[in-house]
Amino acid sequence: MRREASVLHLDLDAFFAAVEQRDKPSLRGRPVVVGGVGGRGVVATASYEARAYGARSAMSTAEARRRCPAGTAFLGGRFAAYRRTSDVVMGLLRELSPLVEPASLDEAYVDLAAGGGHDLSVDGVTALGHALKERITEATGGVSGSVGIGTSKLIAKIGSDLDKPDGLVVVRPGNELDMLHPLPVTRLGGVGPATAERLHQVGVTTVADLAAKSLTDLVALTGRAHGASLYALARAEDDRPIVPDRGVKSVSHEETFERDLTDLDVLGREIDSMAARVGQRLRTSAVSGRTVTLKLRRYDFTTLTRSQTLPQPTDDPRLIATTARRLLADAGTSGGLRLLGVGVSGLSVYAQGDLFSVDDETAEAPDGRTPVDGAAGDLPRLEAPSSATPIPAQPVVTAPAERLWWPGQDVAHDELGAGWVWGRGLSRVTVRFEGPTTAPGPVRTLAADDPALHPADPPDWRPPV
DNA sequence: TCTGGGGTCCTAGGACCC
DNA sequence: TCTGGGGTCCTAGGACCC
Numbered sequence: 001m002r003r004e005a006s007v008l009h010l011d012l013d014a015f016f017a018a019v020e021q022r023d024k025p026s027l028r029g030r031p032v033v034v035g036g037v038g039g040r041g042v043v044a045t046a047s048y049e050a051r052a053y054g055a056r057s058a059m060s061t062a063e064a065r066r067r068c069p070a071g072t073a074f075l076g077g078r079f080a081a082y083r084r085t086s087d088v089v090m091g092l093l094r095e096l097s098p099l100v101e102p103a104s105l106d107e108a109y110v111d112l113a114a115g116g117g118h119d120l121s122v123d124g125v126t127a128l129g130h131a132l133k134e135r136i137t138e139a140t141g142g143v144s145g146s147v148g149i150g151t152s153k154l155i156a157k158i159g160s161d162l163d164k165p166d167g168l169v170v171v172r173p174g175n176e177l178d179m180l181h182p183l184p185v186t187r188l189g190g191v192g193p194a195t196a197e198r199l200h201q202v203g204v205t206t207v208a209d210l211a212a213k214s215l216t217d218l219v220a221l222t223g224r225a226h227g228a229s230l231y232a233l234a235r236a237e238d239d240r241p242i243v244p245d246r247g248v249k250s251v252s253h254e255e256t257f258e259r260d261l262t263d264l265d266v267l268g269r270e271i272d273s274m275a276a277r278v279g280q281r282l283r284t285s286a287v288s289g290r291t292v293t294l295k296l297r298r299y300d301f302t303t304l305t306r307s308q309t310l311p312q313p314t315d316d317p318r319l320i321a322t323t324a325r326r327l328l329a330d331a332g333t334s335g336g337l338r339l340l341g342v343g344v345s346g347l348s349v350y351a352q353g354d355l356f357s358v359d360d361e362t363a364e365a366p367d368g369r370t371p372v373d374g375a376a377g378d379l380p381r382l383e384a385p386s387s388a389t390p391i392p393a394q395p396v397v398t399a400p401a402e403r404l405w406w407p408g409q410d411v412a413h414d415e416l417g418a419g420w421v422w423g424r425g426l427s428r429v430t431v432r433f434e435g436p437t438t439a440p441g442p443v444r445t446l447a448a449d450d451p452a453l454h455p456a457d458p459p460d461w462r463p464p465v
Numbered sequence: 466t467c468t469g470g471g472g473t474c475c476t477a478g479g480a481c482c483c
Numbered sequence: 484t485c486t487g488g489g490g491t492c493c494t495a496g497g498a499c500c501c
Contacts (some may be wrong), residue, residue, distance in 0.1 A: 035469075042469045044501090057501085062466050096470095104501045192499050225475060226498090246473090254470060291493085301468070307494060341470085 001237060002151045004120040005173055006113035008129070009148045009156035010093065010136075012086075013165035015106035017047035018143045019085050020075055020408065022461055026432055026440035031055070031072040032065050035145050037407055040338070044077060048165060060177055064076035073422075075408030081458035083105075088139050092132065099242045109153055109403050111242040122172050124439035125149045141436060141461035151176060158187060176236035181208035188233050195230075196377070206211045210234040217409035248285055253277045254341025262336045264329070270430055271324045272317075276340040287311035288350035292320055294327040295341035303339075313350050320344060364448045405429045405448060410459065416444060418459060424448060436461040 006115060012018065016034040021027045024278060031050035035043040043064050046055035051074060057065040063327040093100045093108055097115030102108045112118050118128060129147045131269065136145050148159025150171035157414040158180070159169035171179055185191050185199055185207055198221055204210050210218075211234035219227030232238065253274045261267055271294075293307040306327040314320065324342045405411075411431055419433035429448045434441030436459055446453055 039470075042467095044469080058469085059468095060467050063468095065466095075475095107501070190499065194498060198471050223476070250471095251472070252471070256469060293494095303496090305495065309493060339469090343472095 001176070001239065002113070003173060004113065004252070005122060005125050005149050005151055005155075005170055006111065006118075006120050007150055007153055007156040007242065008096070008112055008125070008132075009111040009153070009160045010089070010108050010110070010132075011147075011160045011164070012089065012106040012136075012143055012145045013045050014045050014051075015086075015143065016045040016077060016082055017050070017080070019081055020073070021047060022141045022143060023078075023081065023436045023459055024073075024432070025434050025438060027073050027409075031068050032407070032461050033061070033068065033072060034077055035061055035074075037061060037066075037074055037076050038258055038416035038436070040258065046094055053121070073407070076406045076460055078408060078410065081410075084458065085140050085143060085461075089143075089145070090138055091357050092135055092139060094133070096128070098110035099244055101242045101244055101246075101434065109242045112149075114242075117207050122170055124169050126168070129170065133166070133168060140219060143277040149464050152236070153242070154233055155179070155236065157189065161187070161420060180234075180236055180268065181206065181211065183207050186212050188227060188230070190226065190233075195226070199223065202438070213380070240385070248287065248347060249285075250343055250345035250347065251278050251285070251289070252295075252341055252343030253281075253282050254295055254343075256297075256339045257337070260336030260338050261340075262333050264333060265329060267333060267337065267340060270340055270341060271328065272321045274340070275324060276317045277320035278342055278344055279315050281322055282315035282347075286349060287347045288315040289348070290314075290346040291344065292323040292327070292343075293343040293345065294324045295339070296328070296331060296337050296462040299336040299338060301338070304331070309346065311350050314344075315350065404455075411454040412454050413450075416452075418456060429453070435459045 015220065017032045021386040022033060029049065031053060032047040033050050033055050035041055039062070040059040043055060043057055043061055045057060046064065049062070050068055050234050053069065065074065090100060090108060093110050097110050097112055099111035099114040100108055112120060112128070129149055132192055133145055133147060137143065144166040145161045146164045146167040148156040148161070148169050149158050150156045151173050155176050157173050159171050160167070161171045165371045181239045183206065185204060186196050188207065191199070199210065202213070202217070202221065204213065210230060215227065215231045218230050221227065222230060233378045255270065255274065290313045291307055291309045293305055293358055295303070295305045297303045308323055308327060310319070310323065316416070320342065329389050331355070345397065405421045407421055407423055407426040410418070411421055412418050413431065414434070416433050418435050419431045419441065422430040422432050424430065428445050429450045430443060431440055432443045
């Protein structure tokens with residue numbers, strides 16, 4: 001634990017829903033649910049208006065529809081838009097310090113002590129927190145964030161959660177246990193339903209209860225690593241560093257089907273398309289992996305994985321697919337599968353053929369492989385190096401016209417302009433024509449195969465200069 | 466029409482090696 | 484000729500996080 005409150009945690013409020021409300025003026029102040037919109041979808045984010053009706057993250061979308069009133073917007077995710085906004089926020093954090101650790105699109109830790117020049121007094125970091133929140137709201141066009149600042153990741157994270165939304169909590173050094181001990185154990189990271197139940201059975205409900213348990217008891221209850229971690233966290237002992245780039249360890253794609261599938265040919269084609277996506281993402285990150293994992297979830301929700309480790313790392317979609325197909329044939333499909341997933345792990349930076357020129361320093365091992373571990377900080381996160389081979393275009397999947405559109409999708413109409421899909425069905429699609437810088441716009445129902453209607457990129461939320 | 470999709474980390478057993 | 488002891492790799496599963 002540090003002597004000064006120099007760890008900042010930022011959590012953007014109802015992030016996906018907030019981006020939707022920013023880009024869709026007619027949804028501001030109204031309940032919005034973002035997530036899977038199919039029959040088996042779950043909620044990723046509910047706006048605060050939707051939470052008032054009981055919609056929650058991880059709830060089935062069907063349940064959220066039951067709870068929310070008519071007029072609630074149920075939208076599929078627009079991840080390109082979320083990423084763009086997230087990048088803007090992460091950029092602001094990096095102005096504070098080079099040590100920024102994104103935990104997801106909407107969450108990050110910042111090491112203010114590594115920033116240089118910050119006044120790390122309680123008054124100093126409080127002013128910094130207020131200024132940061134203001135800049136975020138301004139730069140994102142209205143997305144707010146909650147900030148916690150304290151002497152460790154643990155304290156900062158719990159602080160950001162104490163006063164949501166749009167909160168700022170600075171925990172004065174020395175006051176950590178006062179804040180921590182009254183809280184339920186479930187507020188500690190790593191205490192999920194299973195651990196909470198086990199702790200509850202031995203009379204532990206608050207962090208203070210947890211702190212009264214011996215290390216031996218906690219290890220017996222939850223395992224070696226987990227027990228040691230709980231023992232320390234209950235005492236506010238947390239020296240986990242802020243790590244700016246953790247590096248990718250696996251790449252996977254999975255899909256829950258609208259109806260359970262049994263046919264091996266159909267499932268084989270699903271595997272092919274998932275392997276293509278995984279292979280493409282591996283190439284984009286300039287990595288390859290040796291272990292191919294097939295994940296399947298049966299009709300009764302039992303979930304299992306089967307994996308095979310190859311002699312050489314690969315990013316080849318065909319090799320990934322044939323390996324996964326073999327694993328599926330061995331595992332069987334009896335009773336029907338509700339989910340299939342394909343993943344690749346055991347990643348290394350992999351110089352493939354003449355992908356890297358001879359003077360490329362990253363291609364150091366004789367077989368062209370550099371282990372990811374240890375060199376993780378050098379692993380490119382998103383962008384492919386300019387020397388990467390171009391990625392072949394995905395084959396275009398032709399679907400029935402009414403399946404092309406999904407709620408929330410950005411579209412453009414040749415005459416009516418930019419808008420987004422409100423709903424679809426029966427060969428019709430309903431579009432609201434508005435954008436982040438317009439007033440709430442009109443709704444039109446069009447033919448789903450209207451040749452003037454096209455999918456579009458996310459709109460720019462900044463007003464024209 | 467209960468229960469997503471992308472991940473990380475840990476544990477445990479067996480194989481294999483020295 | 485009553486069975487050691489690590490260390491590492493592989494596989495499978497589980498818990499957890501956002």
